[in-house]
Amino acid sequence: MTELSSPNLDSASQKPRISTENPPPPPPHISIGVTTGDPATSPARTVNQIKKITVLPLVFLIFYEVSGGPFGIEDSVKAAGPLLAIVGFIVFPFIWSIPEALITAEMGTMFPENGGYVVWVTSAMGPYWGFQQGWVKWLSGVIDNALYPILFLDYLKSGIPILGSGIPRVAAILVLTVALTYLNYRGLSIVGVAAVLLGVFSILPFVVMSFMSIPKLKPSRWLVVSKKMKGVNWSLYLNTLFWNLNYWDSVSTLTGEVENPSKTLPRALFYALLLVVFSYIFPVLTGTGAIALDQKLWTDGYFADIGKVIGGVWLGWWIQAAAATSNMGMFLAEMSSDSFQLLGMAERGMLPEVFAKRSRYGTPWVGILFSASGVIILSWLSFQEIVAAENLLYCFGMVLEFITFVRLRMKYPAASRPFKIPVGVLGSVLMCIPPTVLIGVIMAFTNLKVALVSLAAIVIGLVLQPCLKQVEKKGWLKFSTSSHLPNLME
Numbered sequence: 001m002t003e004l005s006s007p008n009l010d011s012a013s014q015k016p017r018i019s020t021e022n023p024p025p026p027p028p029h030i031s032i033g034v035t036t037g038d039p040a041t042s043p044a045r046t047v048n049q050i051k052k053i054t055v056l057p058l059v060f061l062i063f064y065e066v067s068g069g070p071f072g073i074e075d076s077v078k079a080a081g082p083l084l085a086i087v088g089f090i091v092f093p094f095i096w097s098i099p100e101a102l103i104t105a106e107m108g109t110m111f112p113e114n115g116g117y118v119v120w121v122t123s124a125m126g127p128y129w130g131f132q133q134g135w136v137k138w139l140s141g142v143i144d145n146a147l148y149p150i151l152f153l154d155y156l157k158s159g160i161p162i163l164g165s166g167i168p169r170v171a172a173i174l175v176l177t178v179a180l181t182y183l184n185y186r187g188l189s190i191v192g193v194a195a196v197l198l199g200v201f202s203i204l205p206f207v208v209m210s211f212m213s214i215p216k217l218k219p220s221r222w223l224v225v226s227k228k229m230k231g232v233n234w235s236l237y238l239n240t241l242f243w244n245l246n247y248w249d250s251v252s253t254l255t256g257e258v259e260n261p262s263k264t265l266p267r268a269l270f271y272a273l274l275l276v277v278f279s280y281i282f283p284v285l286t287g288t289g290a291i292a293l294d295q296k297l298w299t300d301g302y303f304a305d306i307g308k309v310i311g312g313v314w315l316g317w318w319i320q321a322a323a324a325t326s327n328m329g330m331f332l333a334e335m336s337s338d339s340f341q342l343l344g345m346a347e348r349g350m351l352p353e354v355f356a357k358r359s360r361y362g363t364p365w366v367g368i369l370f371s372a373s374g375v376i377i378l379s380w381l382s383f384q385e386i387v388a389a390e391n392l393l394y395c396f397g398m399v400l401e402f403i404t405f406v407r408l409r410m411k412y413p414a415a416s417r418p419f420k421i422p423v424g425v426l427g428s429v430l431m432c433i434p435p436t437v438l439i440g441v442i443m444a445f446t447n448l449k450v451a452l453v454s455l456a457a458i459v460i461g462l463v464l465q466p467c468l469k470q471v472e473k474k475g476w477l478k479f480s481t482s483s484h485l486p487n488l489m490e
Helices: 043-048 055-066 074-080 082-110 117-125 127-145 147-156 166-185 188-216 219-223 234-244 248-253 261-290 302-311 313-347 365-378 383-411 425-444 448-474
Strands: none
Touching: 055 188, 055 248, 055 261, 055 313, 074 082, 074 234, 074 261, 082 117, 082 219, 082 234, 082 248, 082 261, 082 383, 082 425, 117 127, 117 248, 117 313, 117 383, 127 147, 127 313, 127 365, 127 383, 127 448, 147 166, 147 313, 166 188, 166 313, 166 365, 188 261, 188 302, 188 313, 219 261, 234 383, 234 425, 248 261, 248 313, 261 302, 302 313, 313 365, 383 425, 383 448
8 A cells, every 4th residue: 555654745834835837826726825813812823722632642543533443343244254354354445445544644734724624625616515525524423423322331231231221221321422522522632542542452352362362263264255145235244344444534624633734644544544454354353263153143242252252251351341442432533523523614614603612621612512412312323224324424425525636636736735645637536436436336235214314414414504604694693714724715
């Protein structure tokens, strides 16, 4: 793969700009003009006083936004058997994860501000489509986050049966959501440290299990395919792979909180990519190679049973605890991304300016509360419905991102790109074809109910943006564009 680092990094320049040999530049261009206002009260000054995220915490935030460990990949074996599961987690990153991570590295360093992909799409296609991108991505993120309190309790209910249903379960979901929301409120640096600690705790039991399984491995078990391909559940298989290997662009929405993003972001994406892929492949190789295959047992939580067989009860409990804490890490990372996205949209005048307000810890407290409310409302959905719905909405947003990536390459070929994928316009088009085809395949396997719900959500976004414009025009809510940001639409 192409390493996510660049020899021509320009740390002194972190705003997109157009350089051309024939001044003046073409009429539509990306401006680097920054209005700072009074130095004592400038928003840029306030933001710069907030502690920025460095490489290690960012690696684990990306790890949790994308993965969180092998918890949830069990269905790939159940759907297709060991061989296709192993091949899927090796091949799928080349089709999807690497292109998405590379695009995130290029455009995230080109536009190093909160809002991420919303800003990218706005710069290429205008504010209307930028808002649509923000709407579907935020909604898919909140839907995704609704899973984690539920999964956390699912891993604990075998030891604490009272959490399985009824009022105790509902109360536990609310308490857990409030507690994790408060951690997000206390600051991104705290979330970053928590992500590192939780990540190490979640990965270590699988390292131990992999070494302990070596004497028991039978490589012939890896070659089993579900009933000679005829029994493959392609919808479950593809949705499981996609759900566990996407969301690389989520980190872009908090790029404004990253220290020296032109260098830190590409490196963090590269290290996180390796961490995610290895955290999937080795547990699947261990689980399918060390014990006899029974596909119907490969469901959520099965790795804990595998750990008990390979290492004993203590290892099984460790994996179960790691699974529970991993869901906490994913919740924290996803909520950070979602809330800073809303902040970035408010700073661009797409949402009421109340969403741009920060707490004394530098966090977007209104966005955090808004995202937490969405999580609580959606927590009643089933696991399969959540995964399918978020995948479909996410696909719509990714199509806009691919179009944006190619359009910016064509429209602004001379724009400053601290990290640039070493391909031309044709290469950028070719790079986007395999993941776009994959999106089509995933959409083709979507059931009608999920498709209609997702379509309704998209239609709401199409109508919501003009409605907000009317609200702004009537003066019912205050909208404003932050003066420290460059003008994308000059």
